[in-house]
Amino acid sequence: MADSLSGYGSIRALINRLMNKNRTIQTDAHNRRRFESVNRAVQSAFGGRDRARPVLFFNASTRIDRTSLNAAFAWLAGSSLQQSGIPVTFLVCAKGLYPCVLGTNRDDPKAALPCDRCMRLSAEIYRGADAVPLDYRSDPAVFNDVEGLDFGGLEAYERDGVPLGKLTLPSLRWILRRHHIETVEHAARLYRMYIRSAWSVYLQVDEWVRENQPRAIVVFNGQQYPEAIVKWIGDRAGIPTFTHEVGLMPETAIFTAGEATACPIALPADLEMTPERNARLDEYLEARMKGVFKTAGVQFWPEMEGLTPAFWNLARSFRQVVPIFTNVVFDTSQKHANVVFDDMFQWLDAVKEIIEKHVNTLFVIRAHPDEIRKGKESEETVTDWAQRNRLTLLHNVLFIGPGQFISSYDLIRIAKFVMVYNSTIGLEAAAMGALVISGGASRFTPYPISEFPKSREAYAETVGRYLDATEIQVPALYQETARKFMYYQFFHVALPLRRFIEPDPAWRGYVRIRNFDPSALTPEKDETMRVIQDGILRGGDFTLPLTDQAAGETEGE
Template sequence: MLKLYWYTMVNRWRLFWLTRDVARQAQVDGDQKPVIFFNASARIHGLSLNAAFQLLAAWGLRLSGIPVVHFVCQAGMSRCVLGTNRDDASESLPCAPCVAQSKRLYRGADVRWFSFDESTTLVQSLLGLSLDELCNYEHEGVPYGEIVLPSLRWILRRHHLEDNEANRFLLRQYILSAYRVGQEFAVLLDKVKPSTVVVFNGIMYPEAMAKRVAEERGIHVITHEVAFQPFSTFFTDGEATAYPIEIPEEFELSTEQNTALDAYLSKRFQGDFTMAGIRFWPEMRELDEGLIKKIEAHKHLVPVFTNVIFDTSQVHANTVFPHMFAWLDQILETIKGHPETLFVIRAHPDEMRPGTQKAAREHVAGWVEKHGVVELPNVVFIGSEEYISSYALIRRAKFVMVYNSSIGLEATLLGAPVLCGGKARFTQYPAVFFPQSEKAYKRKAEEFLEAKEIDVPDEFMHNARRFLYYQNWRTALSFEDFLQAHPRKGFVRLKAFDVQQLRAKNSKAVRVIRDGIVNDGSFLV
């Protein structure tokens, strides 16, 4: 506790001096239109990776002469996402520490605060609605239910929601709050007339609402998320959680680039990596003797890799199946029809994230138990806290089934045929088999199980390597010169640095972000 307190105090001290120096050294170019930054869903009182990325980007733009306006919550929502207590929906929000942190982060900046004011008309129209009616609720042509639903699923850590008063209450409050955010953001846009709006993620309802309001006015909107290198971010004028990447047709990896990619994969296949500041694999064990014997007792091995059901990527993934569990339901039918094949169902390592509040409350382990899956003689279930090497399974597999996890791309790189059930960032390019209907998926699985050999197009490996290189080295904007690890997972500390390092001429990340905003650049390194 003493160490955490020390880190907090040092971070605050550095914030004090950095915000002061940025304010003193930033000189606004009168010919530049303002850029609005909005992030209400990445932190409360600490400094998460995404909160840090947005802060550093805003500082960099200000030091480049671009006027920046921060749209900041001051108890502006009756229920925000991070402030929601999933066990007690009635608990009041932690607004005081959140606002205090905002004042520290945006000291000396142009801040436009917004507060909450409940719409009586909207309140009346929401009363008595069922959960399903709230999920599909529209008002004045705006699909508020659709906008807030991903946030509720995320904070409740589940996809399927029970129609109870607690969930209905949260949906009503999220809708009322989204309406207020939209009102206040529209006023700000009309006053400031920005060239660009930058929001975190774009899926959480406050930012999703701001994004929608800006796009309705034809304003350029940029979203950002954590990228796939340490202390790096991904900026795009598309959907950051879908990770759109445009790779030129003529792009081919050089010898040096291939060497860098191979070195990365070597570490990755040993579990030596982090994502969003989280190390999923404290260790990685090879297959034990019992599992090997079971594999050898069957004709084929098919690993099944799942995802985290509440992850914001699921908004984009559910194009073939309505959700991941529907995909698993179909796979269960296939399992029962093929006793000669061993299916190893692998829960995502982030599903039950130990030591955090992000453990799923609707999870693959529950689905397995509900359907009695482990009672089937040709199934092995590996939970998210079992650190058995997924790559060892892939190397023995006839083919691999994935929903939309990164392991699908890696399985292709290991030479395995991959049958993908959900839209993934890597399905933008042919790198896996991705049938476009539930029936087609079922047929393809049967075809693979019956085939003596599965022909994998050469372009799959080629595209997988090109995509992974672009993802890791061209789209990842590194702020590692300014950030360092924090004992709390997913959070960071500021390094000691001179704000001159954040000028575009000195920071590649700031230069790319500025070019993307001012010159409609690609946000590629």
Template sequence: MKSESSVKPAVFFERVLQRLRTASSSLVKDWQTIRMARQVAGHARKDQDRLPVVFFNASTRIRGHSQNAAFSLLASWMVRLTGVRVVHFVCWSGMGHCVLGTDQDAPEKPMPCKLCIRQSRVNTTRAEARVFTYQKNDQLAALLNDLSLEELLHFEHPLTGMNENLPLGKLVLPSLRWRLRLQTLTDDPATRFICREFMLSAWNVAVKFSSLLENIKPQAVVLFNGLHFPEATAAWLCKKCGVRVITHESGFQPFSGYFVEGDVSTYPITIPDVDLTPEQDAFLDDSLKQRFQGLFSMAGIQFWSEMRSLPAELLHKAAGFKQVVAVFTNVIFDTTQLHANVVFKDMFAWLDALLEVIKVHPETLFVLRAHPDEARPGKASRESVTMWFEQKAATLQNAALIQPQERISSYELIQLSKFILTYNSQIGLESMLMGVPALGAGQAPFVDFDTVYFERDREAYLRKLETFLTDPMLEIPPEPVKRTRRFMYYRYFRFSLPFGAFIETTLPIGYVRLKKFSWRELEKSPTAQALLNGLLYSKLFELEV
């Protein structure tokens, strides 16, 4: 048995080696970024006739490149190579508290600004950067100090030069929920503190960004997501000043980004009313085959390295019921929920409504499948479907739960089901293609294309659900399947712009690094052409496929 004295030096040296490996890896990644930045700067033309484009993303990374941080950087290089002036609006300790730097368990901890600024220096090598620092507004802080959480979230404040008050509470709410990993917020000191800090930081962003707009008068501003408070504040100001806003998010293929004029979180796309060609159908089928095997990722996250079949215990239990209905949930704090809550107040209000249906249909086994991202390390939900189930449904004989971390095939669960219920998950689309009807309860980008079944008020939804439960046989007509295939093809391949030629996965999970490529490869890529058509010429951000 090793003595304590012999173990401690080994642990110490292993930690030192790991730090050296991390530092070495970071230097290699940074050097590749700097090398490409210099190439772009050296070959960028100068077009004085076009107004500049501003890039701003303060909620994508602290250090390294998340996928969306890489999309923003690569897009800025693509624009620079056309000769259009690019201005980076860069946080330089510009917020008292930011979305990624705030520790919800210890909100008083200082922000990791040094790491973030170091990465910003690398990313803006030989680029034009307008940095902003933090000046706390003591007068505003005094106004916020004694407000309840509800009063904070409804708080507005006048901003010089604007006809409307800046809705600070509304702007920070999605970030507050995302940071706390909650939908239902508690009016306690910690929540109020983070809320106030976000609001004061949003105010500082507003003051500094409005000055930038006035000084450089851009033709467009490119923002990550547009819902977290730094970017949401910038988007609000742009809309009031008549400046085009381009927002981006991760696309629906590996290493792909989705750009749109306006609000990317609503995923607005235009789809022609024509059938797919045989080649397009085959292309889609190949992609779906991989998804059904679990071979896909979202935002750089490979949720399952493997998928297992349904457990024998669940199959045995299902055999004792007349029918099975699968219920697929979402992550409650995800920013997509902002648009989903139309029919129901939120996802848990929907589950509460389902609970009453479950109780009066003992012949049906309802299997809840919690979203795998609900238990992702470092991002686990604090208001989870598992908690809801244990508190409200665990004693019901006709209710079962598949935990988020269980690597069980959702597609086998669909095949076992008479129909499935979703909130706003896109698995409803895949279910429709598998011949299993999907009834959605939340607003989603695809419901306006008549894909999954969807009712626009609560009572109509419950009536449709009752019909699905009592009808002896459900069949999907051909037209919804055609519409679903068309939507998925255009969403996956036409509007998800590929960046895989320029980035590859690295640690930590969800992060990427730049590949080796030349500035000319970047300039001539189909992705650059699609992005520039949308950004500079107000066309759709789409590929010709």
């Protein structure tokens, strides 16, 4: 019987793969037709207008051979500008990155790159548009420089004032799925390759920018080294330079003059939570607390389990319960989070010292589910840290791994207070009325939402004080501000694009271009495009206006 079931499962898996392959082929063919149709209409609308001082777009790190969310965001924004008569130039990789980030083979840095597949899709997306090819230019001087440097020297390496080591390091950590990479095989070799490639990007883009004086530059997230170099050039030249990323709602984007991976949010002073706004936020949070939400097309919680009788039996033997929520150490947000502590694991080391001193508290350490996301599995995990530090031998620690779907919200409801590094769950906990202590900087730590001690000593003192307190009075302002912040980030900062795109039926985080009239991309006909154009061309803040009507349109498609 077991063999029969196993065989049935294998056949079913094969059928699913074939069906997904067919969906992929159909979606790509559909997108190809949509790119061609929209591009033709956009170029016709632009006509023979002057192409001087264009807006430059660059997003080489968003995809290889299929249409990702961020690839669609850039194409839509560029098409919208051209529909309004604003010249646009797309910087397009033409075997210009050796290696690119997404094409990097961690085990073999010199493995063949997927350039042909990538360039084929680029030709489809940008056919008819003003596209500047990015090729690879070797510089023997830089080659010799980096070959003689150790890892520390590579981090500090600059060429003609360009901080190449600093600008390429986030990409190295991201592709190696680690924060601590000095001793990783191939890390130094790959670092050298990224630096040489980044210099090649710099030479070409700096020359193009000087000659063409773009009115603005728009890049994908600004963290991966190709885009980081272009952003650095724009910032140095005083050119308005913007980044974009996936928003916190399905099929939404974030555009910002800051770094999109930090998701900087300026909360309006006049934002009031009306009954309608509260009801809308509560409706979304209710679904979210059941695990019914996606980030970048990924649903982290296929199911969500309540607290078990075994958990309650354990918890009753302690004075209090404190959940600790971790992050993925190579996540692009970590660059911005590491302010008080050098990295998340240094924070966890400090937390371990606190745990050992407070034996009457049950500390529940929750590893982030994204640590085991298929295709992006972390190589430096909280699970490894816990095992290395023999954390489970401590009687007052319960470790919940990334593959366990115990409800974080149930833990928050029974917590004396909540500890986070920079995870969004901290914001949610504050909105639920819990006291939150942040170890890392986040988009919400500038506001009265959580406690964020500014030194390691202050952090240990703050946590210890709350652990020893008989009772905690959470300022009402924390919950009020958290709810305002969540409402604003979900329904005003996250710019809806579902009028133009829908989820790819086979690949998570990728899209199918909807059928729409290209004239719908104009700011007169679409509020999101008005906001994006206003931000790029006139210094707007890339947020939907603070009106109930505008907020209502966010989910209206």
